[in-house]
Amino acid sequence: MRKKLIFKRITLIGGGWIGAGFAIRAAKRSCIVMTPEFEEMAKTALEARLQQAVDKGKMSSIKRHVILERIFWNTDWKMACDEFRPDILIDATTEDRLVKTKALQNADAHLLKEVPRVTVTSALDGEAIGFDAGEHPMSPVEINKGLELVIYKKHLQR
DSSP, X not given: OOOOOOOSEEEEEOOSXXXXXXXXXXXXXXXXXXESOOOHHHHHHHHHHHXXXXXXXXXXXXXXXXXXXXXEEOSOHHIIIIITOOSEEEEOOOSOHHHHHHXXXXXXXXXXXXXXXXXXXXXXXXXXXXXXXXXXXXXXXGSOTTOOEEEEHHHHTO
Protein backbone atom coordinates (compact mmCIF):
# COMPACT_ATOMS: atom_id res chain seq x y z
CA MET A 1 0.00 0.00 0.00
CA ARG A 2 1.32 3.43 -0.95
CA LYS A 3 1.85 5.99 1.77
CA LYS A 4 -0.60 8.88 1.44
CA LEU A 5 0.89 12.35 1.36
CA ILE A 6 -0.97 14.89 3.47
CA PHE A 7 -0.73 18.64 2.99
CA LYS A 8 -2.42 21.20 5.23
CA ARG A 9 -0.92 24.48 3.96
CA ILE A 10 -1.12 24.98 0.21
CA THR A 11 0.17 27.82 -1.93
CA LEU A 12 -1.91 27.90 -5.10
CA ILE A 13 -0.95 29.82 -8.22
CA GLY A 14 -3.83 30.46 -10.60
CA GLY A 15 -7.33 31.36 -9.48
CA GLY A 16 -9.25 30.34 -12.61
CA TRP A 17 -11.78 27.50 -12.85
CA ILE A 18 -9.26 24.73 -12.13
CA GLY A 19 -7.39 26.66 -9.42
CA ALA A 20 -10.66 27.59 -7.73
CA GLY A 21 -11.68 23.94 -7.78
CA PHE A 22 -8.41 22.98 -6.06
CA ALA A 23 -8.84 25.75 -3.49
CA ILE A 24 -12.41 24.73 -2.68
CA ARG A 25 -11.62 21.01 -2.45
CA ALA A 26 -8.58 21.63 -0.24
CA ALA A 27 -10.46 24.05 2.05
CA LYS A 28 -13.29 21.50 2.39
CA ARG A 29 -10.67 19.12 3.74
CA SER A 30 -9.50 21.67 6.35
CA CYS A 31 -6.47 22.89 4.42
CA ILE A 32 -5.41 26.51 4.47
CA VAL A 33 -4.91 27.88 0.95
CA MET A 34 -2.89 30.97 0.05
CA THR A 35 -2.71 32.47 -3.42
CA PRO A 36 -0.20 35.17 -4.32
CA GLU A 37 -2.19 36.35 -7.33
CA PHE A 38 -5.11 38.39 -6.14
CA GLU A 39 -7.66 39.10 -8.83
CA GLU A 40 -11.03 40.37 -7.69
CA MET A 41 -12.74 38.61 -10.60
CA ALA A 42 -11.30 35.22 -9.60
CA LYS A 43 -12.28 35.72 -5.95
CA THR A 44 -15.81 36.79 -6.94
CA ALA A 45 -16.15 33.76 -9.25
CA LEU A 46 -15.04 31.38 -6.48
CA GLU A 47 -17.50 32.94 -4.03
CA ALA A 48 -20.30 32.69 -6.60
CA ARG A 49 -19.44 29.05 -7.27
CA LEU A 50 -19.82 28.28 -3.57
CA GLN A 51 -23.04 30.32 -3.34
CA GLN A 52 -24.46 28.33 -6.23
CA ALA A 53 -23.79 25.13 -4.24
CA VAL A 54 -25.64 26.68 -1.28
CA ASP A 55 -28.56 27.75 -3.51
CA LYS A 56 -28.85 24.20 -4.91
CA GLY A 57 -28.86 22.72 -1.40
CA LYS A 58 -25.50 20.97 -1.90
CA MET A 59 -23.78 22.95 0.86
CA SER A 60 -24.86 24.91 3.92
CA SER A 61 -24.14 28.62 4.16
CA ILE A 62 -22.07 27.86 7.26
CA LYS A 63 -19.89 25.42 5.28
CA ARG A 64 -19.49 28.07 2.55
CA HIS A 65 -18.36 30.57 5.17
CA VAL A 66 -15.86 28.10 6.69
CA ILE A 67 -14.40 27.29 3.26
CA LEU A 68 -13.99 30.98 2.41
CA GLU A 69 -12.23 31.60 5.72
CA ARG A 70 -9.58 29.03 4.75
CA ILE A 71 -8.70 30.67 1.42
CA PHE A 72 -6.41 33.71 1.54
CA TRP A 73 -5.77 36.05 -1.38
CA ASN A 74 -2.89 38.51 -1.60
CA THR A 75 -0.26 39.87 -3.98
CA ASP A 76 2.78 39.08 -1.84
CA TRP A 77 4.83 36.21 -3.27
CA LYS A 78 7.20 36.17 -0.28
CA MET A 79 4.27 35.80 2.11
CA ALA A 80 2.62 33.05 0.05
CA CYS A 81 5.75 31.06 -0.78
CA ASP A 82 7.97 31.59 2.28
CA GLU A 83 6.40 33.16 5.37
CA PHE A 84 3.18 31.12 4.98
CA ARG A 85 5.32 27.94 5.14
CA PRO A 86 3.37 25.91 2.58
CA ASP A 87 3.56 22.11 2.52
CA ILE A 88 3.14 22.16 -1.27
CA LEU A 89 2.84 24.58 -4.19
CA ILE A 90 0.18 23.90 -6.81
CA ASP A 91 0.49 25.69 -10.15
CA ALA A 92 -2.88 25.92 -11.89
CA THR A 93 -2.07 28.87 -14.14
CA THR A 94 -3.33 29.06 -17.69
CA GLU A 95 -1.85 26.88 -20.44
CA ASP A 96 0.44 29.66 -21.62
CA ARG A 97 4.19 29.04 -21.44
CA LEU A 98 5.09 32.66 -20.64
CA VAL A 99 2.41 33.03 -17.93
CA LYS A 100 3.38 29.72 -16.31
CA THR A 101 7.11 30.45 -16.51
CA LYS A 102 6.72 33.92 -14.95
CA ALA A 103 4.51 32.61 -12.14
CA LEU A 104 6.93 29.78 -11.37
CA GLN A 105 9.89 32.17 -11.39
CA ASN A 106 8.05 34.43 -8.91
CA ALA A 107 7.37 31.42 -6.67
CA ASP A 108 10.92 30.10 -7.01
CA ALA A 109 12.35 33.38 -5.77
CA HIS A 110 10.81 32.68 -2.33
CA LEU A 111 9.82 29.01 -2.05
CA LEU A 112 11.84 26.80 0.26
CA LYS A 113 13.83 24.04 -1.46
CA GLU A 114 12.05 21.16 0.28
CA VAL A 115 8.52 22.24 -0.73
CA PRO A 116 7.19 19.94 -3.47
CA ARG A 117 5.58 21.50 -6.53
CA VAL A 118 2.72 20.28 -8.66
CA THR A 119 1.92 21.76 -12.04
CA VAL A 120 -1.29 21.20 -13.95
CA THR A 121 -0.69 21.16 -17.68
CA SER A 122 -1.72 19.00 -20.56
CA ALA A 123 -0.63 21.23 -23.43
CA LEU A 124 2.85 22.38 -22.39
CA ASP A 125 6.12 20.50 -22.33
CA GLY A 126 7.25 20.35 -18.71
CA GLU A 127 10.87 20.73 -19.76
CA ALA A 128 10.06 24.06 -21.45
CA ILE A 129 8.68 25.52 -18.22
CA GLY A 130 11.48 24.19 -16.01
CA PHE A 131 9.82 21.01 -14.72
CA ASP A 132 11.01 17.45 -14.93
CA ALA A 133 8.55 14.65 -14.09
CA GLY A 134 9.20 12.98 -10.75
CA GLU A 135 6.98 10.54 -8.86
CA HIS A 136 3.41 10.22 -10.07
CA PRO A 137 0.46 9.90 -9.82
CA MET A 138 0.00 11.84 -6.60
CA SER A 139 -3.08 13.27 -5.00
CA PRO A 140 -2.57 16.23 -2.67
CA VAL A 141 -5.42 16.31 -0.18
CA GLU A 142 -7.41 14.01 -2.46
CA ILE A 143 -7.74 16.83 -4.98
CA ASN A 144 -7.27 15.09 -8.29
CA LYS A 145 -5.97 11.61 -8.98
CA GLY A 146 -4.25 12.84 -12.15
CA LEU A 147 -1.79 15.32 -10.64
CA GLU A 148 1.91 14.66 -10.85
CA LEU A 149 4.59 15.37 -8.28
CA VAL A 150 7.29 17.19 -10.20
CA ILE A 151 10.76 18.45 -9.54
CA TYR A 152 11.54 22.03 -10.43
CA LYS A 153 15.03 21.75 -11.90
CA LYS A 154 16.20 25.34 -11.28
CA HIS A 155 15.18 24.99 -7.64
CA LEU A 156 17.37 21.92 -7.20
CA GLN A 157 20.40 23.78 -8.51
CA ARG A 158 20.51 26.15 -5.51
